[in-house]
Amino acid sequence: MGIALAVVVPSNAAAQTASTGASQSVDDLKRQLEDLERTTKAQIEALRAQFAKQEAELARLRITPPAAPAAPGTPAPPQTSDRAVVSATATQETFNRDRETAARVDNVPIDPALIGFFGIPNTPARLKIDGYAKLDTIIDARPAGNPDQFNVGGIPIGLAGPERIANTNIHARQTRVQLDFRSPTGTDSEFRAFAEIDFFGSSGPVDPRMRHFYGQVKNVLLGQTWTTFTDVDAFPDQLDFAGPAGISFLRQPQIRYTHPLAKGQSLAFGIEKAVVQAPQITSTGSAYTPAPDFVLRYRLERQPGHVQLGSIYRVLGYRIERENRRHFGYAVNASGGLKVFGDDRVVAYVMGGRGAARYVDNISGLNADVDVNDQGNDVEPLPVFGTYLAYTHRWPRRLRSTVVFGYSGIDNTAAQAATAYKDGYYASGNLLFNPFGSLNVGFEYLYGSHEQKDGGKGTASRIQFAAKYDLYRKRPVDQK
Numbered sequence: 001m002g003i004a005l006a007v008v009v010p011s012n013a014a015a016q017t018a019s020t021g022a023s024q025s026v027d028d029l030k031r032q033l034e035d036l037e038r039t040t041k042a043q044i045e046a047l048r049a050q051f052a053k054q055e056a057e058l059a060r061l062r063i064t065p066p067a068a069p070a071a072p073g074t075p076a077p078p079q080t081s082d083r084a085v086v087s088a089t090a091t092q093e094t095f096n097r098d099r100e101t102a103a104r105v106d107n108v109p110i111d112p113a114l115i116g117f118f119g120i121p122n123t124p125a126r127l128k129i130d131g132y133a134k135l136d137t138i139i140d141a142r143p144a145g146n147p148d149q150f151n152v153g154g155i156p157i158g159l160a161g162p163e164r165i166a167n168t169n170i171h172a173r174q175t176r177v178q179l180d181f182r183s184p185t186g187t188d189s190e191f192r193a194f195a196e197i198d199f200f201g202s203s204g205p206v207d208p209r210m211r212h213f214y215g216q217v218k219n220v221l222l223g224q225t226w227t228t229f230t231d232v233d234a235f236p237d238q239l240d241f242a243g244p245a246g247i248s249f250l251r252q253p254q255i256r257y258t259h260p261l262a263k264g265q266s267l268a269f270g271i272e273k274a275v276v277q278a279p280q281i282t283s284t285g286s287a288y289t290p291a292p293d294f295v296l297r298y299r300l301e302r303q304p305g306h307v308q309l310g311s312i313y314r315v316l317g318y319r320i321e322r323e324n325r326r327h328f329g330y331a332v333n334a335s336g337g338l339k340v341f342g343d344d345r346v347v348a349y350v351m352g353g354r355g356a357a358r359y360v361d362n363i364s365g366l367n368a369d370v371d372v373n374d375q376g377n378d379v380e381p382l383p384v385f386g387t388y389l390a391y392t393h394r395w396p397r398r399l400r401s402t403v404v405f406g407y408s409g410i411d412n413t414a415a416q417a418a419t420a421y422k423d424g425y426y427a428s429g430n431l432l433f434n435p436f437g438s439l440n441v442g443f444e445y446l447y448g449s450h451e452q453k454d455g456g457k458g459t460a461s462r463i464q465f466a467a468k469y470d471l472y473r474k475r476p477v478d479q480k
Contacts, residue, residue, distance in 0.1 A: 084108040085264035087233065087306040089337030092345055092392070094237040095432060095440060095468065096174070097132070102232040103216050103225060105258055105266050107182070107192040116472035117182070125183035131196075132438075134174040134468040136239070140167045144448075144460035148173055148200070149242035152408070152424035152448035153362040157458035173199040174241055176211070191217040194225075200241075211251060221256040228256055228270030228295040229359055231308045231335040234347040236390035237402045238430060239444040239466040242361060244406030245426035246386030248333065248351065249361035264302055270295040276316050277358050277369045279417070281379060287370070288317040290326055305338035316355045316370050318379045327370065329355025329381045343394040348387075355381025360408050366421050368410055376415040383411040388426070398434040403427075418454035425449045438470035 084105040091110050092099070099110060117126040138147065142164040145154030148171055156163075181193040193215040201207025214223025226232055230248045243249055254272040261267060272295060276287040297310040314329035331353025339345050351360070357368035363384065373380040388406035395401065409423035430444035446462040 083260040083263065085301045085303065086110050087301045087303060087337070088339035089233045089305050089345060089347060090301075092233075092237070092337075092339075094235065095239055095442060095466070096235070096237075096241075097176075097470075098232050098235055101178075101194065101196055101212050101225070103192075103194075103214065103221050103256070103258075105219060105260050107190045107216055109182075114182075117180075123183070125181065127182075128180040128472070129178070130180060130471050131177040132175065132468050132470045133172065134176075134466060135172050136170070136174060137465040138169040138171075139463045140169075141461055143167065144462050146242075148205075150240045150428075150446045150448065150460075150462050150464075151242045151362050152245045152426050152450050152460075153366055153421055155424075155448055155450035155458045155460045157419075157450060157452060157456045159458070171205055173205055175199055185217060187218075189218045191215065219258040219260070221254070221258070224251060224253045226251055227272055227359070228254065228268050228297050229310045229312050229331070229333065231310070231333075231349065233306060234308070234335040234337050234349050236347060236388070236404045237392050237400070237432070238404065238428060239432075239442050239464050240428065240446060240462075244388040244390070244404045244428070245362045245408040245424045245448065246351070246388045246406045247349065247361050248359050248386075250359055250364065264300060266299050266301075268295075268297040268299070270297070274314065275358060276314075276318070277365070277367045278316075278318055278379065279367045279371060281318075281372050282320055285318065285320050288319060288324075289315075290317045291315040305336060307334070307336040309334050312353065312356055312359060314355055316381055318370055320379070325379055327355065327379070327381050329353070329369065331356035331359060331384070345392045346390070347392075348389045350387040352383075352385045354383050357382060357384045357410060360384060360386045362408055362424060362426075363410065363421060368421060371413060371420070372415045374414040380413065382413070385409050400432050401430060402432075403429045412453040416453055418452065419456070420453045422451045422453050424451070438473050440468045440470070442466050 086108060090099055104110070114126065116130055117128045119126050140147070143156050143159065145151055145156060147167060147169045176196055176198045179195045183191045185191050194212055196212040197208045197210055199206055199208055201209040210224065212225045214221055214225045227248070227250045230250060235247070236244060252273045254270050256268060256270040258266050258268040272293045274289040274291065274293045276289050278287040280286065294313045295310065297308065299308045300306060310333045312331045316327045316329045318325050331351055333349065333351035335347070335349040337345060337347040355369050357363045357366065368382055368384070370379045370381050386408040388404060390402055390404040392400060392402040404427065406426035407423065410421055412420055412422055426448045428444060428446040430442055432440065432442035434440050442465070444464045446464065449457060449459045451457045
């Protein structure tokens with residue numbers, strides 16, 4: 001019995017000890033699990049916060065990853081500058097693709113994926129050969145002036161009955177070829193050289209013409225491109241080459257420096273080629289350019305849209321007999337664009353000044369910077385005004401439409417010629433379609449009127465069909 005007791009008692013003690021140890025092990029395990037759960041939750045929340053921060057930063061910089069991994073040896077795309085913001089109006093797809101040609105702060109690309117660029121062997125540089133082929137079919141019920149582009153300043157006035165004939169024209173003069181070269185400079189900046197030609201040369205419908213050829217590094221630009229006064233991101237989405245009445249569509253040689261300010265803001269200063277346009281007022285009179293044109297521009301850019309304010313300061317020279325006359329000319333403008341109502345966008349532009357008709361596209365070439373004064377014994381800069389408003393709406397199935405209204409006018413002097421340009425009105429509407437890939441087609445109706453100083457008036461309407469094939473597709477088509 002004693003032996004049995006001696007055997008049983010230790011067994012009970014061992015069981016109790018084992019039970020106590022097991023209980024302690026379970027409690028320890030529970031505590032460890034709870035600690036692990038708290039730690040894991042904290043790490044998950046930290047990762048979520050970090051992801052949200054990175055997502056917000058990417059959205060702010062509008063950086064999108066390439067659709068496919070780059071080929072081996074291809075240079076990495078440049079980092080987007082935190083001083084530059086690309087707005088929704090800059091990235092808006094347009095038929096003429098002028099936004100891609102504009103020089104931007106720190107050479108920031110509007111297509112961060114750099115689709116179409118390829119690396120140049122044994123260098124850190126990259127190059128893109130781009131452009132598009134475009135065929136226009138134009139139908140005029142009666143003469144509208146220029147058969148290749150709709151310019152209200154050239155609409156004929158006073159045509160007799162037999163002269164009011166219909167006309168059909170087919171051309172490919174808007175076809176463009178581009179070279180875009182980008183290379184790091186070893187600092188925080190990138191060098192860009194851009195060249196573009198079309199076929200609107202003066203020698204015929206297949207005569208090449210240089211549109212752009214410039215280089216920019218550290219926000220210093222040298223070469224020929226859009227005047228600093230122009231707002232390319234406010235151009236309407238149209239088929240017609242000339243654009244609405246009032247638009248500033250000028251490209252010219254220049255030196256420009258753009259200074260980035262706070263986020264999305266910049267101040268640009270340009271010294272540009274000057275041309276004084278004036279009629280031959282006397283038998284020996286002629287215009288001349290005492291100084292280049294000076295342009296000062298402020299720009300504010302945010303993701304939904306942008307605002308731009310510009311100004312021009314000019315010295316206008318005219319030689320009358322043996323006397324040289326100099327007058328001061330100037331102009332100011334305000335423009336902008338905004339993404340509204342889903343994918344719809346609105347752009348607007350207004351300008352006014354004296355002696356700056358050359359900077360209004362449909363008046364440029366009419367010798368309206370200066371003209372004879374009211375007394376007929378001198379010349380003076382003519383007051384000029386231009387404006388337009390455009391709205392783009394996206395329909396389902398890769399369709400979009402843009403309506404545009406424009407106006408430009410000059411305050412005539414009493415001694416000016418009776419046939420001098422007074423004002424012009426413009427309206428257009430289109431329907432554009434992207435059936436697939438790089439192919440785009442469209443239809444556009446245009447209407448304009450032109451009035452002279454003496455009250456003579458001419459009107460014209462035009463129907464234009466266009467088909468365009470891009471060499472590279474820049475981004476997926478916005479769809480609903």
